[in-house]
Amino acid sequence: MTSSDSATTPADHQRSRGLAPFLRSQMRNIAPFLTLIFLSAFFAIASPSFATIDNVGNILTQVSVTGIIAVGLTFVILCAEIDLSIASIANVTGIAVAYFTLQESYVNIANVPMPGFAAILLALALCALLGLVNALGLTIIGIPSFIMTLAMMQIAAGVSALLVRGQIAYKVPPLITTLGSGSIGGIPWIVIVAAVMLLGGHLVLTYTRFGRYVYMVGGNREAAEFAGLNVKLILGSVMVISAVCSGIGGMLGVAHFGSAQQNEFDTYLLDSIAAVVVGGTSLFGGRGGIGNTIVGLFVLGVLNNGLDHVNIDSFLKILIRGLILLAALIINVYAQRLREQAAD
Amino acid sequence: MSQGRSPILELNQITKAFGGVEALRGVDFALHAGEIHGLVGENGAGKSTLMKIIAGVHPEFSGRFMLDGKETRFRSTRDAHAAGIGMVHQELSVAPDLTVAENVFLGNQPTNRLGFVQWRRMAREAGEQLSRFGIDVDPMTRLGDLPIGLQQLIEIARVLFSGARIIILDEPTSALSPPEVERLFTTLQKLRDEGTSIVFISHFIEDILRVSDVVTVFRNGRKIAATASADTTKGALIEAMIGRGGEKLEHSYTDDLMLPQSGAGSVVLKVDQLSLRRSLQDVSFEARAGEVLGIYGFMGCGQLELSRILFGKLRPDGGTLAVDGAAKTFRSTAAARRAGIALVPESRRAMLFHQEPVYKNISISILERISALLLKPVRERAIAQRQVEQLQIRPPVVGLDLGMLSGGNQQKVALAKWLAYPPRLLVLCEPTRGMDVGAKNDVINIVRDLRAKGLAIIVLSTEPETVLSLADRILVLKRGAVVREFAGEAVSKDRLLEAA
Structure with a gap:
C-alpha cells in the first residue's frame, strides 16, 4: 500500500507534442467527422439523386426534430447521466398542445380549447414539470437516472394515452403550425428553430458559468463537489432542460407530422441518443458538446436518407443502422481510453 | 517463546522494489507455530509489503521463502490459500450486497453433489462460527446493513475460521470498539493455543504488546529489531520505529518542539460535541484565525469523516458547528464554500479535473x-x-x-x-502525502504564508511529521474521540505516537 504510493513518479514529464498524440487525443472529434464525409461520399457516388440541393434540404428537415430533442440530451449525457423519457415527454407535450386547442368536430377527444399562447404555455409547463420530477427523483431521492427516466417514459406515455384515448388530434395553435410545417424564403421554420436551439445550447455550454459547471460535474463529479459546486442543482437543471427541449421538439413535431397521437415519437429516443453519442460526446461525461451532436445528427440523417436513395432491402436498413451505431459506440469508449492514457 | 523448534515459515533476505523504489531490503522473518507475532513500523516501512508477499499478493520478489522447511514460491493468493495462509487486508474487502453467511463462506460455499448451494447448512454453520466469536447476527442479513466495525469483525472471522494455519491481520482493530477488540484478542489467543500462527500488524502499540508473543520492528524497508513482547516497552518500540540519529535527510522531529503560546486571533470555527455513528464521538474544538490546528491520528481514527463534516459533504448525527459565532448546518458543499470553508481532500483524484x-x-x-x-x-x-x-x-x-x-x-x-x-478556514487532508522533500517544503511555506494572512487552517494527517511541521496546536484523535491536546508546550513524534 504505502510503498507503492511513493513509487508514482514516472519520468515521462516531457511528452512529445507531435501530430500523432494530438490526433489521438482528438479522435473523439475526428472519427465522427470522417464517418460523415465517408458516408456522404459513398451515397453521392451510389445515387445521382443524393447530392442535390433538394435532398440536402430534406436531410436538414428530417433531422430537425431529433436535433431539438438532442440539444437537451447533450447536457444530460455531458453530466454522465441519461434521459430515456425524452421521446415520451415529446409525445405528451405534443398531445397536450393539441388537447388545449379547438379540434374539428369529427375528432372525438374531450379536449379543453384555449387561446393559442395559453395552450403553448400549458404544454411547456407540463414538460418542465415532468423534467422536474426526473430531477427530484435523481437528486433528492437518489434514483439512478437510467431507472428514473425509464419510469418517466411510462408515466408520460400514460398521460398521453389518457389525453387522446386512442384518438388522433390534428389542430395545434397557429404559431406551432407555422414553426412546425411552414417555411420562410424556402427554408422550413423547423430547421431554423433547430439551428437556433443548437446554437443556443452551444453558447450556454461554452460561454456561461453553468455550461462550465456541466462539464466539470461530468468530468469528475467528486472533484466538483469538493470544489463546492452544488452538484445536485446542476444535475437537476440538466434534467429539466432536457425535458423542455423534448417538449419543444414534440410540439413542432406534431405540427410537422400534421397529427398528434400515441407512440408517435417512439423512434426519437434511440435516434437522439445515437446522434449525441455517434457525434462523439462521451457517455462517461465531461467530453463533447453541441458541435459533436450536430455531426452526429448529420451522420444519422445522411445514413437514413442515403439508404432510401440506394437500392437496398428495406429490412437490411435496420441492421445497417444498428451496426453503424455499434461502431460509433466502440469508437466512443476507445477514444475515452486513449485520452485517459494520454492524461495519466 | 517457541525457541528451539524450527519455524513453520522462514523468509531470508527478502527484497522487493516497486518501480525502482525499494520497499523491502534484505529482510529476514520467521514465524513459529502457535505464536502471535506483532509487526510495528511507520507508514511505508514495509510491513504490509512483506505480508502481501507471504499471502501471495506480490509473487515477484527476491530472496528465499521457506514453508515447513521447504523452499516455496506462491504464484497467486490462491496458492497461499491452498497452503493454509489467510490474510485480512487493511481495507475492508467484503461483498456488502451478499448475506453475512455468504461472506463467511465466500469462495467455498457448501454445495451438494449437483453443485447447488446448501443455503440452510451454510446459514447454520456461519451462525455457529460467528457466535463462537461472540458475534450474534442473523446470518441471512445483508452484510452492508451492518455497521462497519461489525463488517470488519465478520471479515476477520471468515479468515480465522477458514482453517488457515497462518493468519495475517493487517490493522484489524482500527474500526473496532474496545469491547470488539477485546473479543478479537480472546479469539486470537484461543487460536494460538490451538496451534495457529498469527501475524498482527497495528499502529496501536499497546494492542501489540498485549496480544503478541514476539514483536518485529520495521523501518524504511528494513527489519530493525525482533524481541519477545515481555522484554520491551512502548517507548522502546517507538524509538526503534522512528530511529534516533540523522538517518533521514528531513527534520525527523524526534526532539522536543515547542509549540507557540497562543497568540492567535478570533475564533473562526467552533465545533461542539460533533458525533457521527461509529466514526466520531463528541469532538469539540476551535480553529482560530492566523493559527494552524493540527489533527493527528492513525488511519481510521475519524479524521476523514471530520473533514467531510466540516465541508458539508457528510451530515453529523449530533453536535453543532459555528462559523464566526453563527451556528451553521451545511446542506451541501456549496453552502460550506459560501460560508468561507475550503477543503483539500487527501486524494488528488477526488479534488482535480x-x-x-x-x-x-x-x-x-x-x-x-x-x-x-x-x-x-x-x-x-x-x-x-x-x-x-x-x-x-x-x-x-x-x-x-x-x-x-x-x-x-x-x-x-x-x-x-x-x-x-480565498476562504476563512482552510481544511487540508494529508497535504504532503507522497511528495518529495522539495515539494513538501513548498507546501509548508504556502501554508505558513496563508497563516500569516490570517486564515484559520486545519491540517489533518496520519503522518506525525506533517502535523509537527505545520501545526501551532495539535489535537490527537483516537477512535473518533479527541484524547489529547498539545498547546503551548513541548511536543515530539514520540509524544504524539504515545498519545494516539
Whole structure:
C-alpha cells in the first residue's frame, strides 16, 4: 500500500507534442467527422439523386426534430447521466398542445380549447414539470437516472394515452403550425428553430458559468463537489432542460407530422441518443458538446436518407443502422481510453 | 517463546522494489507455530509489503521463502490459500450486497453433489462460527446493513475460521470498539493455543504488546529489531520505529518542539460535541484565525469523516458547528464554500479535473464571483496565472491539461484553487502525502504564508511529521474521540505516537 504510493513518479514529464498524440487525443472529434464525409461520399457516388440541393434540404428537415430533442440530451449525457423519457415527454407535450386547442368536430377527444399562447404555455409547463420530477427523483431521492427516466417514459406515455384515448388530434395553435410545417424564403421554420436551439445550447455550454459547471460535474463529479459546486442543482437543471427541449421538439413535431397521437415519437429516443453519442460526446461525461451532436445528427440523417436513395432491402436498413451505431459506440469508449492514457 | 523448534515459515533476505523504489531490503522473518507475532513500523516501512508477499499478493520478489522447511514460491493468493495462509487486508474487502453467511463462506460455499448451494447448512454453520466469536447476527442479513466495525469483525472471522494455519491481520482493530477488540484478542489467543500462527500488524502499540508473543520492528524497508513482547516497552518500540540519529535527510522531529503560546486571533470555527455513528464521538474544538490546528491520528481514527463534516459533504448525527459565532448546518458543499470553508481532500483524484486545463482547475471556486452569467476567460486565466507564479507551479502554463503535471504540482494546483477564493478556514487532508522533500517544503511555506494572512487552517494527517511541521496546536484523535491536546508546550513524534 504505502510503498507503492511513493513509487508514482514516472519520468515521462516531457511528452512529445507531435501530430500523432494530438490526433489521438482528438479522435473523439475526428472519427465522427470522417464517418460523415465517408458516408456522404459513398451515397453521392451510389445515387445521382443524393447530392442535390433538394435532398440536402430534406436531410436538414428530417433531422430537425431529433436535433431539438438532442440539444437537451447533450447536457444530460455531458453530466454522465441519461434521459430515456425524452421521446415520451415529446409525445405528451405534443398531445397536450393539441388537447388545449379547438379540434374539428369529427375528432372525438374531450379536449379543453384555449387561446393559442395559453395552450403553448400549458404544454411547456407540463414538460418542465415532468423534467422536474426526473430531477427530484435523481437528486433528492437518489434514483439512478437510467431507472428514473425509464419510469418517466411510462408515466408520460400514460398521460398521453389518457389525453387522446386512442384518438388522433390534428389542430395545434397557429404559431406551432407555422414553426412546425411552414417555411420562410424556402427554408422550413423547423430547421431554423433547430439551428437556433443548437446554437443556443452551444453558447450556454461554452460561454456561461453553468455550461462550465456541466462539464466539470461530468468530468469528475467528486472533484466538483469538493470544489463546492452544488452538484445536485446542476444535475437537476440538466434534467429539466432536457425535458423542455423534448417538449419543444414534440410540439413542432406534431405540427410537422400534421397529427398528434400515441407512440408517435417512439423512434426519437434511440435516434437522439445515437446522434449525441455517434457525434462523439462521451457517455462517461465531461467530453463533447453541441458541435459533436450536430455531426452526429448529420451522420444519422445522411445514413437514413442515403439508404432510401440506394437500392437496398428495406429490412437490411435496420441492421445497417444498428451496426453503424455499434461502431460509433466502440469508437466512443476507445477514444475515452486513449485520452485517459494520454492524461495519466 | 517457541525457541528451539524450527519455524513453520522462514523468509531470508527478502527484497522487493516497486518501480525502482525499494520497499523491502534484505529482510529476514520467521514465524513459529502457535505464536502471535506483532509487526510495528511507520507508514511505508514495509510491513504490509512483506505480508502481501507471504499471502501471495506480490509473487515477484527476491530472496528465499521457506514453508515447513521447504523452499516455496506462491504464484497467486490462491496458492497461499491452498497452503493454509489467510490474510485480512487493511481495507475492508467484503461483498456488502451478499448475506453475512455468504461472506463467511465466500469462495467455498457448501454445495451438494449437483453443485447447488446448501443455503440452510451454510446459514447454520456461519451462525455457529460467528457466535463462537461472540458475534450474534442473523446470518441471512445483508452484510452492508451492518455497521462497519461489525463488517470488519465478520471479515476477520471468515479468515480465522477458514482453517488457515497462518493468519495475517493487517490493522484489524482500527474500526473496532474496545469491547470488539477485546473479543478479537480472546479469539486470537484461543487460536494460538490451538496451534495457529498469527501475524498482527497495528499502529496501536499497546494492542501489540498485549496480544503478541514476539514483536518485529520495521523501518524504511528494513527489519530493525525482533524481541519477545515481555522484554520491551512502548517507548522502546517507538524509538526503534522512528530511529534516533540523522538517518533521514528531513527534520525527523524526534526532539522536543515547542509549540507557540497562543497568540492567535478570533475564533473562526467552533465545533461542539460533533458525533457521527461509529466514526466520531463528541469532538469539540476551535480553529482560530492566523493559527494552524493540527489533527493527528492513525488511519481510521475519524479524521476523514471530520473533514467531510466540516465541508458539508457528510451530515453529523449530533453536535453543532459555528462559523464566526453563527451556528451553521451545511446542506451541501456549496453552502460550506459560501460560508468561507475550503477543503483539500487527501486524494488528488477526488479534488482535480485531470482532463481539464490548469486554469479551469484553479478558477472553478471563483467563477461565481467573477462571472454572473458569462465566463470571463481572460480574467480567469489572469487569476490562474498569478496563482501559478506565486506557487511556482511547473510548468507555468495555465492552458496545459492538469494530467500533464507531476503529483506535487497537482497538489499545488489544488491549493491554488482555494488561494484564489480565498476562504476563512482552510481544511487540508494529508497535504504532503507522497511528495518529495522539495515539494513538501513548498507546501509548508504556502501554508505558513496563508497563516500569516490570517486564515484559520486545519491540517489533518496520519503522518506525525506533517502535523509537527505545520501545526501551532495539535489535537490527537483516537477512535473518533479527541484524547489529547498539545498547546503551548513541548511536543515530539514520540509524544504524539504515545498519545494516539
